Amino acid sequence: GAVVSQHPSRVICKSGTSVKIECRSLDFQATTMFWYRQFPKQSLMLMATSNEGSKATYEQGVEKDKFLINHASLTLSTLTVTSAHPEDSSFYICSARGDPLGEQYFGPGTRLTVT
Amino acid sequence: DQQVKQNSPSLSVQEGRISILNCDYTNSMFDYFLWYKKYPAEGPTFLISISSIKDKNEDGRFTVFLNKSAKHLSLHIVPSQPGDSAVYFCAASGNTDKLIFGTGTRLQVFP
Numbered sequence: 001g002a003v004v005s006q007h008p009s010r011v012i013c014k015s016g017t018s019v020k021i022e023c024r025s026l027d028f029q030a031t032t033m034f035w036y037r038q039f040p041k042q043s044l045m046l047m048a049t050s051n052e053g054s055k056a057t058y059e060q061g062v063e064k065d066k067f068l069i070n071h072a073s074l075t076l077s078t079l080t081v082t083s084a085h086p087e088d089s090s091f092y093i094c095s096a097r098g099d100p101l102g103e104q105y106f107g108p109g110t111r112l113t114v115t
Numbered sequence: 116d117q118q119v120k121q122n123s124p125s126l127s128v129q130e131g132r133i134s135i136l137n138c139d140y141t142n143s144m145f146d147y148f149l150w151y152k153k154y155p156a157e158g159p160t161f162l163i164s165i166s167s168i169k170d171k172n173e174d175g176r177f178t179v180f181l182n183k184s185a186k187h188l189s190l191h192i193v194p195s196q197p198g199d200s201a202v203y204f205c206a207a208s209g210n211t212d213k214l215i216f217g218t219g220t221r222l223q224v225f226p
Binding site for chain 2: 004006009032034036041042043044045046049091093095097103104105106107108109111
């Protein structure tokens with residue numbers, strides 16, 4: 001149980017375009033989903049926290065207009081990188097939690113490369 | 116400001132021996148600590164956790180030790196197996212939802 005999927009697993013896009021990444025909880029209802037970014041050889045950095053049906057809470061330094069997060073249902077959250085630039089190239093990982101006191105379950109990640 | 120630090124970027128251990136991965140933190144408000152294992156191009160998978168009310172938690176080959184006064188925790192894997200080769204992240208949380216991750220330690224277990 002507690003499986004989280006992400007789609008796509010890998011995406012290459014041109015500078016200036018937008019990319020949408022989906023995060024789904026497959027066998028549980030995720031009241032809270034988290035989006036992380038990991039640069040090579042660095043830590044996972046929390047970008048934002050989203051609760052179903054409400055606006056996401058962004059971490060300091062993360063542009064909410066650039067990284068649009070939607071958590072419209074209890075099993076799906078999306079992260080849209082708008083007007084992507086090469087410096088946005090990174091590994092994006094989501095996690096989901098059903099129980100407020102429970103563990104976060106991580107998706108497999110999405111490798112974004114902006115050319 | 117790196118609140119959770121893993122000062123050893125890599126560790127190499129022979130199969131069958133003990134692997135000890137270390138983690139230090141600076142925020143005294145952290146009260147829950149976790150270890151994750153991560154393979155390349157995959158998301159982290161949860162290994163073991165410990166609450167600040169404990170100083171040790173054991174699960175099979177994995178044991179986590181917490182020294183609150185030193186703000187230090189460690190993960191012991193014994194005996195180490197080649198399949199344990201991965202990057203290990205420690206993470207900490209306090210009175211918020213947020214998990215703060217360390218920078219990871221790459222463990223290689225050789226035969």
